[in-house]
Amino acid sequence: MANKKLTLALFSGSVDKLTAAGVILGGAAAEDMDVEIFVLLQAAFAFKKENALVNDRVSEITDKKDEFLASLKRLGTPHWTEAFKQAKELTNVNIHICGFAGKVWHGEKLDDFIDLADDICGIGEYMDSAENSDINLFI
Amino acid sequence: MDTAELAAVKVDKSVDARGTSCPGPLLAAKKAIGEIDKGQVMEVLSADEGTRRDIPKWCKKKGFEYLGTVEESGFFKIFLRK
Numbered sequence: 234m235a236n237k238k239l240t241l242a243l244f245s246g247s248v249d250k251l252t253a254a255g256v257i258l259g260g261a262a263a264e265d266m267d268v269e270i271f272v273l274l275q276a277a278f279a280f281k282k283e284n285a286l287v288n289d290r291v292s293e294i295t296d297k298k299d300e301f302l303a304s305l306k307r308l309g310t311p312h313w314t315e316a317f318k319q320a321k322e323l324t325n326v327n328i329h330i331c332g333f334a335g336k337v338w339h340g341e342k343l344d345d346f347i348d349l350a351d352d353i354c355g356i357g358e359y360m361d362s363a364e365n366s367d368i369n370l371f372i
Numbered sequence: 373m374d375t376a377e378l379a380a381v382k383v384d385k386s387v388d389a390r391g392t393s394c395p396g397p398l399l400a401a402k403k404a405i406g407e408i409d410k411g412q413v414m415e416v417l418s419a420d421e422g423t424r425r426d427i428p429k430w431c432k433k434k435g436f437e438y439l440g441t442v443e444e445s446g447f448f449k450i451f452l453r454k
Contacts, residue, residue: 262402323402
């Protein structure tokens with residue numbers, strides 16, 4: 234039986250939503266789902282090599298940012314890049330950088346992004362993936 | 373299985389995931405399940421309440437036999453057979 238498929242349109246470049254995406258990826262990996270991630274606009278900022286590990290923006294409950302980040306540390310929560318990496322090691326995860334989003338953040342080449350990224354693509358690939366998925370998420 | 377039966381089960385693999393939060397214990401179980409043979413028993417130690425509910429669901433989806441959970445002081449022992 235073919236694996237179930239998750240398509241994730243990842244728009245957010247903030248660590249709270251990226252961390253949530255990492256948790257969901259963990260669930261997908263545990264169930265051997267095939268995962269296609271499309272890195273859109275603000276997420277492309279977070280995927281830039283110079284930003285991935287130093288970006289500490291949060292998009293929700295921003296007045297509690299310090300408490301939130303401290304709690305992640307207290308709970309031993311892996312950085313979102315580690316969670317994504319772990320999911321890639323455990324199941325079939327492909328990460329596509331939206332070409333337009335890359336250009337917004339001056340990322341023209343795959344090498345401008347962290348090694349988790351597999352390729353740069355157009356919106357047609359997202360549409361194909363979304364049409365053929367068991368689960369579609371926009372984060 | 374009840375607590376007494378679970379206490380008597382021969383455990384072939386123990387995974388201590390008490391230092392991690394969701395989905396850490398589930399992923400630890402997923403990694404470790406590949407290291408045991410069909411029919412062998414694995415216990416997962418977790419302090420995460422969500423994992424107590426996740427592992428039985430995961431077992432059902434993956435075709436493993438969930439044997440039961442024993443509540444210890446501050447953590448759970450979750451048993452399954454591959």
